[in-house]
Amino acid sequence: MCSPRAPARRRSQMNPTLQPRRMQQRPARPRGFTMIEMLVALVVLAVGMLGVASLFGISLHSGSSAITRMQAVNLATDLADR
Template sequence: MPVSARRSQPVRARGFSMVETLVALFVLAVGVLGVTALQATSLRGGSSSHQRSQAVLIAYDLMDRLRANRSAALNGDYNRAVDDDLPSGDGAPPLADDDLAEWFNTRLGLLPGGAAAINCGADGTCTVSVVWDDSRAEAGATARQFDFTSEI
């Protein structure tokens, strides 16, 4: 076969072109960004869920303390508003202030910006409201609240 006959045949392309490679990299980058956003949303949701679980356990713990010292709870020794000063235990009777001080320092400290309101009526119905800062989990959400009402 003469040399001129070989040149007239089309040249076969091999491998990927630069445009195909760039499109593949773009698609891969968009996929990685989507997975990253999904992971960040999952972490925020998990953190918020953990804090809510902590709030539930903390409220149940206080309700058990109220049941253990029922007479003081019915007298209103445990009652407090969210913005009241933190109790300081002195080790002397009445023991409700010691119980509250220990609860606020060890339990409520598990929540970011944790605060609580307690209201026990003479009929034996008590409400514990736990409030915490949940701004990391959801933009614009500054506080969450869990209310637990039970008879002691």
């Protein structure tokens, strides 16, 4: 014979709200990045890379002008020593 608990147990399996919380499955959360997030990250990265490239160009120009000034100082020193 069936015990009086058996129908209640069967009902709880059909209705997930009667199950304990640990037994219920959580809704799946979407993983990954959206297209907008990727585009924003790409724009931020591009702006940063343009800044680095600009600084690189400025440092090259400063280095070449420093070499030119050093050559001018050496030439002036040689002419002053004569």
